[in-house]
Amino acid sequence: MSGTTPWISWTILAPLAGATLSVLVARRAVPIAVIASAATIVSVAATVGQVASAGAVSSAAGAWGAPLGITLRADGFGALMLATFGVVGPLVSLQAIGRRGGPRARRFLVLWLFAWASLNALALSADVFNLYVTVELVTLAAVGLIVVERDRRALAAGLRYLLLSLVGSLFYLMGVALLYAATATLDTELLGERVTPEPASWTALALMTAGLCLKAGLCPLHAWVPPAYTSAPPAVSALLSGLIGKAPYVVLVRLWVEVFPGSLGGGAARLLGALGALGIFWGSLLALRARRLKRVLAYSSVAHVGYLFLFFPLGTAGAWAGAAYVAVSHAAASASMFMAVEVVERSVGHDMLDATKGVAHRRPLTFVALGLAGMSLMGLPPSGGFVAKWLLARAALERGEWWWAAVVIAGGLLSAGYVFPILRGAFAPQRRSPELRRAPRHAELVSLSLAVVALALGLIPLRLMALLKLAGRS
Amino acid sequence: MSVWMLYGAAAIGVFSAGVFGAFGATTHVVRRVLGVNIMGGGVFLLLVASARRAPSAIPDPVPHALVLTGIVISVSATALAMAIARALSVTRERDSPAPPRDEPPR
Amino acid sequence: MTSIGIVLAVIVPLTLAAALGAVALRPLAARLAPWAPLPALVSSLADQTPAFELDAALLGLRLGAPDPATRAFLAFTAVLWLLAGTFARAYVGAHACSFWFFFLVTMAGNVGAILAGSVATFYVFYAVMTFAAYGLVVHERSDAARRAARTYLVMALGGEILLLAAFLLVVRERIDLPFGDVPVSVARSPHRGVICAFLVVGFGVKAGLVLLHLWLPLAHPVAPSPASAVLSGTIIEVALLAWLRFLPLGVAPLPGLGLSLAAVGFVTAFYGAVVGVLQVDPKVVLAYSSVSQMGLAVVAAGAGLAAPAAAPAATAAIVFFASHHAMAKGSLFLGAAVARETGGGWPARLVTLGLLVAALAIAGAPFTSGALAKAALKDVLTAPSRGAGASAALLSVAAIGSTLLMVRFLSLAAPAADAEERGPRAGLWVPWLVLLASGSALAFHPGLRPDPRAALVGWGALWSGGWPLLAGVALAVAASAVLRRLGRAAPTVPPGDVLVFVEAAVFESRRGIVDARRRARRARRRLQAEAARRLRLGRRVARLSARLQRVDGRLADLEKVGVLLLGLFAALLFLLVD
Amino acid sequence: MTLETTLPLWVLLTSLIPGVLLFFLPERRHGVRTTINISAACAKLALTAVMVRGVYAGRRYETRIPFLADVDILLRADPFALLFVTLSAALWLATTAYAVGYLEGSPHRSRFFGFFSLCVASTMGIALAGNLLTFFVFYEMLTITTYPLVVHRGTIEALRAGDVYLRYTIGGGAVFLAGVVLIYSLLGPLDFVERGALPLAAREHRVALVVAFVLLVGGLAVKAALFPLHRWLPEAMVAPAPVSALLHAVAVVKAGAFGITRVVYDVYGVRLAHELGVMRPLAILAAFTIVYGSVQALTQRDLKRRLAYSTVSQISYIVLGVAIFGTLSTIGGIVHLVHQGLMKVTLFFCAGNLAEELGIHEVSALRGVGRRMPLTMGAFTVGALGMIGVPPVAGWITKWYLGLGAFTAGEPWVVAVLGASALLNAAYFLPLVYDAWFAAPASVWRAPSGRAEVNLWLLVPTLTTAALSLAVGVFAGFDFSPLGWAKLIARREFAE
Structure with a gap:
């Protein structure tokens, strides 16, 4: 069954269909969303299975050939991102289904399914213009999600995010136009062969990279990230920091790995690495000062984007595996932390740093989740974060550039600086334990399961590594 | 060759005008959205210009398709931006009748 | 006689000490405690006892009494512990349980140190003895006791650090080096000088060489009498046995070290005598007497080192000297306690007589074991040609010193004849008397004397043994007459002088x-x-x-x-x- | 999956599974919790005994779990690992019993015992680690699982001590990771090999190897409380007594010393380490820490802080033994791993008993306590004498071998350091012993509630560990004694 049916296209069609149907049939929106999610998960699993067994799987949309037609290709990296979106996304959306329905839940589910479809499409597209389209769709869905609760500060943050993303995408489109003018093709592999080192293609690469850095929130272009993540509802922030924030990075990696492999490890790549390192320190230092839990996690996400960009100056297979691992484990850990923060915020009423005091023994699962996810953020073994830190540091040292390894390890230290104050609340003396409002029981379970995913990533890295091998750089 | 170059330069010019507009020292949201649309216009001009580089050859249809998709996306994005701006101004009226500004909350 | 006797000699006191811990067994253990040294005494009398070896314990436990010197040490140590024990049963009142605990552990350490067959075993038992003796010294728990005990411990610890270094240098690669080839290993080791220096100073703290003796005069007055008897009688003598075993006597000529050792010995002897005479407390006088006597023994050891030929004679002399000193000094300490309990009349006179007998032995008067010991020392010193005359003269001066000390002790300790009549308790004077008897028996029993040929009788021996005694007594009488005329009491020096x-x-x-x-x-x-x-x-x-x-x-x-x-x-x- | 390949994993799981289970146990189920704890401890001891006999008979126990492409988690039971495993397993049983009694009626006990078991699991992991990566994984897990125990009381001081503890240990962990990654990237994945795993070809990376050594030992020195990275240990004394006893006397501190020994012997190999010239500075640092720790202990008025500084000093004996070239000093260093553990646990138990029963925290308040709590003070005296190195308690064997090793290696100054340390130990332990036994009590002590002088749960472990430290000293020659086992290890490390 799996050989013939094009699971790869179903991974996009299923959530899209689910989204449109649940908009049309408003009353039954939640069950439709559940069915659509299930279908998507099945197709994602099948696709990943195909990729794991048969290597890269591709299918041309509408049977049009490469130079012009849009081909969907699921290689190792694509499959890994599909899996990440397929695991973290639904778990977070479970929280919305759990809440007793209502228009807001419906709106959230629709937007999430729409975002999921565009994310899957982005992971699978092997066509530069198609990447532009999918990254735009992801942005629109993300903005929709940010403003889903019509809160004034969320609206302002969403607007700012939209404007900046649009500018970034247009920079990227200008690059695509220049590439097309130079090589008359849009497929990444063909582009990789036809691109010649001349000013037009360098300008294209510079434009596209600048645009995507702005959309990814690389320091110093990260100004939009904290407002967006703190004002949005925690579930949305979980999706934003975990999944949607990685979309521009996926495009950037496709660009640099398949179209411009030569410039990996070059001067520009070292600039990106330097900005990544700056991001790690900038984000961590500001997270140390942050007084609100969501702001701490927002700056932590800025820092983790920095880790992702350390791949470019190294460019080796080890660095590639490390960066991919950072992406996956941060997705799970950050989402879990945001969900835990939601439980704390819902129970105590505010998300100030000392909100965790006196809550631990009445919300034990939340604090276990905070602990496990915190371990992954800090990169302490046996979590996924540690494997990522290990791979990156080892890749850096194998190339002899020990300073990247120092950055990675120092980053881990700084992250311990802002994670432990959160955990310390569990042991703080509570003079009078505050009366806790009813918190959603299943939100705790979602948070815990995400944290366990982050931990599991640290225990069974081998199979995931095999998947990564199929990526271009292996 | 020179005609194409002319169009290319024009496209770059429009694009940078758009960038200047989007990031200009304005406070009004609509000006920024217009700036973004102009940037889009610049890109689409370049795409169309690249359709027929060699004077004699038949114009290549692909850029036109790209431009069409680009226009669809920028229209929907602009619509979303306008909707949010309006929602923002409505909520701001309710709280404080100041003109719509887009500085984010500190 | 299998090696069980040896093991029992060490195990019995330890098990009794442990039994003291359990409240139920406490009275039984206290009653049995004095008889703990019996196994040691029995195994010392048997002539051929196989060594006991147990690799599993203590880096290779080696216990054995192969040579006559060890057996002699074992014998007098066991006798003195036995009699001191029985004396203590009647003597010790308060804190009895903790006294018996430390008494038994020190005894086990002492016996173990003597029987030790290897360096490691010796170090273990020596350390146990040293630290347990602390309990005996601090028994009174008074401030003086605490000061004495603290001084004792600080000096003992310092000495032990040096000893540990010396043992390690001696042992080198072979962890459980048996005593048989220790002198050879010391003689041939590249650090011979350092080792000998550390050994002399380390054991000097225990034996009370000059400037290392500071703890002795403090410890004896505060320790209960049986404890000070044992302290002076056997614990100090372990240092002598250790020197015999470690220093390469007779293996290699070490003239430099030997002569300096002899010199230190003589200085200690005179220093002990001079400061001892100026003391007020009879037990402190005895303490200084011990310091002085140990000085003499060290002289013999020095002579043995300087001239290997004299080594066997020196060893025999030291062994006999140690036995004699143990018995005599032990009886003096017990006698002092008995004297304190006796009033005037017949009991006083009898006790004074007993004290006189012991004092004469220490002073080396003829017909006593002291004379024999002094004679043995003399022919060790006179054997080598060069220093013969000088050392003989020094020996007699030392004898005068001892006599002065004994006179001073008798004047302080003898019970006042005119006080109202009260006799000492039987439990006290019976063991004291037995000790006196065994002391004098030592002089006459042919087997025990260093060389049975030496005649006790004959004018020559009589005169050479006698004149220092007479000179000493004359000096004492003259000094007291002068002081009485000047109307001032004798000048006194606080115990522990320096x-x-x-x-x-x-x-x-x-x-x-x-x-x-x-x-x-x-x-x-x-x-x-x-x-x-x-x-x-x-x-x-x-x-x-x-x-x-x-x-x-x-x-x-x-x-x-x-x-x-x-x-x-x-x-x-x-x-x-x- | 034969016995040989799963036994090390089972030893690890016997404290990991109960640990996780205990978290979900409701607070009031005391009986169930105690039975789980005690039975898990006994099971672990039994498994360890099986392994000890097996290894002695020459069998190899190894669990290899693939982790990354070329690196895998390796749990291997070689003699050196078993020494540490046996020590931790035995003391875990004693400390669990002690903790049950000590924490009577205090809150959050499920959480405490959960983290307590996880902590021992990570110690087992550290002991059985077969390569640097596995060692690092459990080294960091030890940090995470001990933090909640340090801050268990939840008071402000506890949290501040926890912060200090974290700052040092997380920092140390990061430095250690840097070293591990450097070694792996230089020479590829390498497991611990008895006489050093580094191939001869490694010689030409001289500078990188020295940097890696400094990083590795620097990271480990934090937990081994070498000067100047020792400051967290006295601060962590605010933790409850069982935590200070097992963790800060055995598990955590030993992990550091054990790690240094592993790095020197099983990664670099003694000859290479000496060739690189890094051993002499390490020896000097260890010697300085020995003296510094003792001097600091002299000035401490609080009993547990004094014991903490004594631990700082004693752990450096192990490092000193490792840093001196030669079989004898190695034996001395390795055997002190066990001796110090036994003696220090006894001392901390006694400190706990005194604090729990009579509320004594200050050193000066010990006057005449021997009469009221003779058994506890008897155990304290045995421990104290052992620390000073008085035979026959365990400590003297270490001094004997370290001294011998120092002389044979031609480093006489080490014996001077040992001597000075013995005197300093006497200076800060013996006055306590004197006050306890021979001084008159300042005030009348509170009468004991039950029949024994203190709750039996507290007394029995104290006496067993005291008896053990005495027995280990007296029966040192025995093959299965720590000394016999240390000789076995040293023979394999130095076999030509």
């Missing part, structure tokens, strides 16, 4: 330490301030992140984002193109 200055110095340094500690506390407060400042490092990080926060805030407005974006684009382009 210790007073040492303690002053220590007190000074302790005050220095207290100041230092106060300064350290201030330093620590400064350190904490510095740590707080280092926290300011945390604060510096905080300040840095505060500045970052401001910059981060300014980055938010769009113009800056635009500029940054174009800047990034330009930088990328520039880096890509070249």
Whole structure:
């Protein structure tokens, strides 16, 4: 069954269909969303299975050939991102289904399914213009999600995010136009062969990279990230920091790995690495000062984007595996932390740093989740974060550039600086334990399961590594 | 060759005008959205210009398709931006009748 | 006689001590305690006892009494512990349980040290003996007792550190080096000088060589009499046995070390005599007498080292001297306790007579074991040609010194004849009497004398043994007459003589330490301030992140984002193109 | 999956599974919790005994779990690992019993015992680690699982001590990771090999190897409380007594010393380490820490802080033994791993008993306590004498071998350091012993509630560990004694 049916296209069609149907049939929106999610998960699993067994799987949309037609290709990296979106996304959306329905839940589910479809499409597209389209769709869905609760500060943050993303995408489109003018093709592999080192293609690469850095929130272009993540509802922030924030990075990696492999490890790549390192320190230092839990996690996400960009100056297979691992484990850990923060915020009423005091023994699962996810953020073994830190540091040292390894390890230290104050609340003396409002029981379970995913990533890295091998750089 | 170059330069010019507009020292949201649309216009001009580089050859249809998709996306994005701006101004009226500004909350 | 006897000699006291721990067994253990040295006594009498070896315990436990010297030491030690034990049953009143505990553990350590067959075993039992003796010294729990015990422990610890270093140098690779080839290993070791120096000083603390003797005069008055009898009688003699075993007597000629040892011995002898005479407490006088006698033994050891030919004679002389000193000094200490309990009339006279017998032995009067010991020492010293005359003269001067000490002791300790009549308890004077008897038996039993040929009788021996005695007595009578005419009492020196200055110095340094500690506390407060400042490092990080926060805030407005974006684009382009 | 390949994993799981289970046990189920704890401890001891006999008979126990492409988690039971495993397993049983009694009626006990078991699981992991990566994984897990125990009381001081503890240990962990990654990237994945795993070809990376050594030992020195990285240990004394006993006397501190020994012997190999010239500075640092720790202990008025500084000093004996070249000093260093553990646990138990029963925290308040609590003070005296190195308690064997090793290696100054340390130990332990036994009590002590002088749960472990430290000293020659086992290890490390 799996050989013939094009699971790869179903991974996009299923959530899209689910989204449109649940908009049309408003009353039954939640069950439709559940069915659509299930279908998507099945197709994602099948696709990943195909990729794991048969290597890269591709299918041309509408049977049009490469130079012009849009081909969907699921290689190792694509499959890994599909899996990440397929695991973290639904778990977070479970929280919305759990809440007793209502228009807001419906709106959230629709937007999430729409975002999921565009994310899957982005992971699978092997066509530069198609990447532009999918990254735009992801942005629109993300903005929709940010403003889903019509809160004034969320609206302002969403607007700012939209404007900046649009500018970034247009920079990227200008690059695509220049590439097309130079090589008359849009497929990444063909582009990789036809691109010649001349000013037009360098300008294209510079434009596209600048645009995507702005959309990814690389320091110093990260100004939009904290407002967006703190004002949005925690579930949305979980999706934003975990999944949607990685979309521009996926495009950037496709660009640099398949179209411009030569410039990996070059001067520009070292600039990106330097900005990544700056991001790690900038984000961590500001997270140390942050007084609100969501702001701490927002700056932590800025820092983790920095880790992702350390791949470019190294460019080796080890660095590639490390960066991919950072992406996956941060997705799970950050989402879990945001969900835990939601439980704390819902129970105590505010998300100030000392909100965790006196809550631990009445919300034990939340604090276990905070602990496990915190371990992954800090990169302490046996979590996924540690494997990522290990791979990156080892890749850096194998190339002899020990300073990247120092950055990675120092980053881990700084992250311990802002994670432990959160955990310390569990042991703080509570003079009078505050009366806790009813918190959603299943939100705790979602948070815990995400944290366990982050931990599991640290225990069974081998199979995931095999998947990564199929990526271009292996 | 020179005609194409002319169009290319024009496209770059429009694009940078758009960038200047989007990031200009304005406070009004609509000006920024217009700036973004102009940037889009610049890109689409370049795409169309690249359709027929060699004077004699038949114009290549692909850029036109790209431009069409680009226009669809920028229209929907602009619509979303306008909707949010309006929602923002409505909520701001309710709280404080100041003109719509887009500085984010500190 | 299998080796069980040897093992029992060590195990029995230890098990009894352990039994003292359990409340139920306490009275039984206390009653049995005095008989603990019996196995040691029995195994010392048997002539051929196989050694006991147990590799599993204590880096290879080796116990055995292969040579006559060890057996002799074992014999007199066991006798003295037995009699001191029975004496203690009647004597010790308060804190009996803790007394018996330390008494038994010290005894086990002492017996174990004598029987030890290897260096490691010797070190274990020697250390156990040293630390357990602390309990005997501090028994009274008074301030004087605490001061004496602290001095004893500090000096013992210092000595032990040196001994440990010496043992390690001796043992080198072979962990359980048997005593058989220790002297050879010491003689051939490259650090021979250092080893011998450490051994002399280390064991000198125990034996009470000059300047290392400071703890002895303090410990004896505060320790209960049976404890000081044992302390002076057997624990100090272990140092002599250790010198015999470790120092390469007869293996290699060490004239330099030998002569300096002899010199130190003589100085100790005279120093002990001079300071001892000026004491007030009879037990302190006895303590100084022990110091002086040990000085004489060291002289013999020095002679043995200097001339290997004289070594066997020196060893025999030292062994006999130790036995004689143990018996006589033990009976003097017990006698002092008995004297304190007796009033006037017949009991007083009898006790005084007993004390006189023991005192004569110590002074080396003819017809006593002392004379034999002195004779043995004399022919060791006179054997080598050169220093014969001088050392013989010095020996007799030392004899005079001893006599003076004994006269001083008798004048202080003898019970007043005119006091109302009360006799000592049977439990006290019976063991004392037995001890006196065994002391004199030592003189007459042919088997035990160093060389049975030496005649006790005959004018020559009589005169050479007798004149120092007479001279001593004459000197004492003259001195007391002069002092009585001048109307002033004899000048007195506080016990522990030099210790007073040492303690002053220590007190000074302790005050220095207290100041230092106060300064350290201030330093620590400064350190904490510095740590707080280092926290300011945390604060510096905080300040840095505060500045970052401001910059981060300014980055938010769009113009800056635009500029940054174009800047990034330009930088990328520039880096890509070249 | 034969016995040989799963036994090390089972030893690890016997404290990991109960640990996780205990978290979900409701607070009031005391009986169930105690039975789980005690039975898990006994099971672990039994498994360890099986392994000890097996290894002695020459069998190899190894669990290899693939982790990354070329790196895998390796749990291997070689003699050196078993020494540490046996020590931790035995003391875990004693400390669990002690903790049950000590924490009577205090809150959050499920959480405490959960983290307590996880902590021992990580110690087992550290002991059985077969390569640097596995060692690092459990080294960091030890930090995470001990933090909640340090801050268990939840008071402000506890949290501040926890912060200090974290700052040092997380920092140390990061430095250690840097070293591990450097070694792996230089020479590829390498498991611990008895006489050093580094191939001869490694010689030409001289500078990188020295940097890696400094990083590795620097990271480990934090937990081994070498000067100047020792400050967290006295601060962590605010933790409850069982935590100070097992963790800060055995598990955590030993992990550091054990790690240094592993790095020197099983990664670099003694000859290479000496060739690189890094051993002499390490020896000097260890010697300085020995003296510094003892001097600091002298000035401490609080009993547990004094014991903490004594631990700082004693752990450096192990490092000193490792840093001196030669079989004898190695034996001395390795055997002190066990001796110090036994003696220090006894001392901390006694400190706990005194604090729990009579509320004594200050050193000066010990006057005449021997009469009221003779058994506890008897155990304290045995421990104290052992620390000073008085035979026959365990400590003297270490001094004997370290001294011998120092002389044979031609480093006589080490014996001077040992002597000075013995005197300092006497200076800060013997006055306590004197006050306890021979001084008159300042005030009348509170009468004991039950029949024994203190709750039996507290007394029995104290006496067993005291008896053990005495027995280990007396029966040192025995093959299965720590000394016999240390000789076995040293023979394999130095076999030509």
